[in-house]
Amino acid sequence: AQKVTQAQTEISVVEKEDVTLDCVYETRDTTYYLFWYKQPPSGELVFLIRRNSFDEQNEISGRYSWNFQKSTSSFNFTITASQVVDSAVYFCALHNTNAGKSTFGDGTTLTVKP
């Protein structure tokens, strides 16, 4: 069975602070994909990043960075110098390449205050 845990239900920071959203996953598959999605107040989920299980290289995209550690089954997401527009619910997801099923975490609600 697959499981994705986002232990932080809600996080509140002040603008310009750095914030890290945690994601821990469980799977028996050796090949899988991990995703982060953002759901702003408008409601539609937006893709942020995809990482496959064989690529542990960390990635930076502007103010966003991701730390994938297979040894600890974690795929954490850091926002540097947060902005009010970063306020949203962020979901981590695990995709089973064999069955095609995606398992989402319960999401972390990030509030960035001015």
Place this chain on the structure above:
Amino acid sequence: GAGVSQSPSNKVTEKGKDVELRCDPISGHTALYWYRQSLGQGLEFLIYFQGNSAPDKSGLPSDRFSAERTGGSVSTLTIQRTQQEDSAVYLCASSLDRGRVSEQFFGPGTRLTVL
């Protein structure tokens, strides 16, 4: 636009009635997913279609739920004899998934309220 569209955007129904929710995926996307999102909750996987293969129905919560995808494109999620606990936002997503897993593009959802 060329995104995923869903209809209706809102649906209010009485307990016991049947409802049909529609999803138009992005043209050319082979994979289509249905999820349910209850208020303040994460996404609950319901069903997955990939090309012409038999769908993965492992997430459907009961036999009152069914889905079909006609011609590898439009999909309809049907809920029979709706119950109040069916109230949620139903999200559809599609992805290209040709040879490698790609990101899912989500529709705006259908908000279902069962009175």
